[in-house]
Amino acid sequence: MKALILVLFFALLSFANDIATVEKVVLDDSKNQGALVQRGKDILPIISAGFKIKKSDIIKTFDDSKVKIRFIDNTIVYVGVKTIFEISEYFYDRKNKENNEIHFKIKTGSYKIKTGDIEKLAPKKFKIQTDNFIIGINK
Template sequence: MKNSVLLLAFLISFVCTSIGWANKPVGTTLRASGATSVVRLDNIFSQRKDDPVFWQDTIKTGAASRMEIRFSDNTMLYLGDHSSLQIDELVYQPNKPGKAFFTLSQGVFRMVSGALNKMDGSTFTLQTPLATIGIRGTDFWGHQTADKLTMALLDDGELRITSGKETIVLTNPLEAVVIEKGKNTVNVFTLTPEQVAQAKKTIE
C-alpha cells in the first residue's frame, strides 16, 4: 500500500511538472501586423504584439501580414505573407546544449540564430516539404511554395540542406540554392545585392 501511494505521488508530481513545462512560453511576439494567428491545442487564436508563443504552436500569417518573434534563447524569427510554421520542439537552458525543431509548411521567413544554436552539442533543425535543414549559428532566409524551396545564407554560419539523397552545404555569406519538386539537379549560386534587398523586403 505504501509503495502504491509513493508511486501515485510520483506520477502526480511528474504530470504536474510536465504540464508546467509544456505551458511555459518559449517566445514572445514583438510585431504582428495584418492577419496573424496561432493554432494551439486545435484552437485558433489571434496573435498580436507582446503575446506569448508556446511549444507546439503553429504560427500563421495571411495576405499582407508580418510577424516577428523572439524566442527564449534570443533566436529571432520573421515571417512574411501566407506563412505557416510549427514549433515542434524547443529545449533551451543557458550554457547547456539544447534542441530546436521547427516545421515550415509554407511561406517566407528569416531567422537569426540565438544562444542555443551557438552552443556545442546543440541541434537546430528546420523541416520543409522539400528538405531538412540543419542550422549552425547564422542569419538565413527561405521561401517555401507548393513545389519550390529557396534557401539563402545571409551571414557566417552553415546550412546543411538535405533533399532526397542529396545534401547541399552553404557556408559562404549570400550563397543560395533552389530546390524544385521532381528535379534532381540543385545548383548553388550567389545572391546579387538586388536579390538580397528583394528577399529582405518579403519579411520587413
C-alpha cells in the same frame, strides 16, 4: 482557498511554458489580424505585440501580414506573408548545452531567422525543416 491555489498553480504553469514573445505584428487589413495560432484544438488570433508563444504552436500569417517572434534564447524568427510556421521542438537550458534543441517546420511561405544561444550551444540540434528553400547568409 484550495480553488485559488489551484488557479494560481495552473496560471504559473502556463507562463512557464512560454518560449517566445511576438515583438512586432504587421496586420492584414482585410482580416484585421497579424496571424492565427493553432494551439492544440484552439485557434488564437495575434493582433498585437506581446502575444506569448508556446512549444508546438503553429503560426499562420495572411496575404499581407507578418510577425516577428523572439525566443527566450534570443533566436528571432521573422514569419513572412502567407506562411505556416510550426514549432515542433524547443528546449533551452543555459547550464546543460546538450539539452538544447530547436526544430522548426516551415510548411509554406517565407521566413528569416537570426539564431540565438541554442545555435551556439548545440548547433547540431538546431533544425529547420522545409520542402522548398532558398538560403542566404549575411556576414
